[in-house]
Amino acid sequence: MRCFGDGDPLYEAYHDDEWGVPVTGEREVYERICLEAFQSGLAWITILRKREGFRRAFAGFDPEAVAAFGDDDVARLMADAEIVRNRAKIEATIANARAVLGLREQGIDLGELLWSFAPDGPEREAxxxxRGLPATTAESRALARRLKQLGFRFVGPTTAYAAMQACGVVNDHLAACPSRARVEAARAAVLAARAAA
Structure with a gap:
C-alpha cells in the first residue's frame, strides 16, 4: 500500500517514481525547494497539477534565467493562472535563483549543500x-537557517524538511510501502558516494 496518492494517476506516479528518490543536481534541487515553498498552505496535489505550468513560467527552473527576472516578469507571473499566484512566493523563487548563483560564486553546490544536512547515524525507524512523520527535524531547522543565511527566502524548517523528503535526503516512505526499500537503497548509495568523495 502506498504512503499516499492512491486513486489519482498523477499522485500515484509522483509517489512511485519520484518522492524520496535521491536528487542531487542543482536545477532539480532548486525546483523542489521552490515547489515546496509554493505548496506551503496548499495541498501537494495542487502543485503537482500545476507543475508543468510552473516549469513553463519559471524557465524550466533554470537559476540563471529566473535570476534575471524583473518587475515585468513578476507582473506576468501574477497574471498566470497556470501557477499559484502568490507574490511573496513568486518573489522568493526569483530571490532563490539569485541565491543559487551566489552559491556558485562561493564554490558551493546546492545539491551538496542540501545533502550535507542528511541525518547522521542509523536511519530512523519507519x-x-x-501521523508518525515529523514536520521538522533538527536537521531541517539547521538547513533552513543556513539557506536563509545564504539569501534564500520562504524556506522555513517545515518547507526545508519537505524538500529533504522530496529529494531523498530522508526516506519517509512508510514501513509497509512498496517503495521504501528501493528508495532506501538509492539513498544509501548517494550517502556512500558522498562519504567516499
Whole structure:
C-alpha cells in the first residue's frame, strides 16, 4: 500500500517514481525547494497539477534565467493562472535563483549543500502511518537557517524538511510501502558516494 496518492494517476506516479528518490543536481534541487515553498498552505496535489505550468513560467527552473527576472516578469507571473499566484512566493523563487548563483560564486553546490544536512547515524525507524512523520527535524531547522543565511527566502524548517523528503535526503516512505526499500537503497548509495568523495 502506498504512503499516499492512491486513486489519482498523477499522485500515484509522483509517489512511485519520484518522492524520496535521491536528487542531487542543482536545477532539480532548486525546483523542489521552490515547489515546496509554493505548496506551503496548499495541498501537494495542487502543485503537482500545476507543475508543468510552473516549469513553463519559471524557465524550466533554470537559476540563471529566473535570476534575471524583473518587475515585468513578476507582473506576468501574477497574471498566470497556470501557477499559484502568490507574490511573496513568486518573489522568493526569483530571490532563490539569485541565491543559487551566489552559491556558485562561493564554490558551493546546492545539491551538496542540501545533502550535507542528511541525518547522521542509523536511519530512523519507519513510521507506520503519516501521523508518525515529523514536520521538522533538527536537521531541517539547521538547513533552513543556513539557506536563509545564504539569501534564500520562504524556506522555513517545515518547507526545508519537505524538500529533504522530496529529494531523498530522508526516506519517509512508510514501513509497509512498496517503495521504501528501493528508495532506501538509492539513498544509501548517494550517502556512500558522498562519504567516499
Amino acid at each position: 513510521a507506520v502511518d503519516l
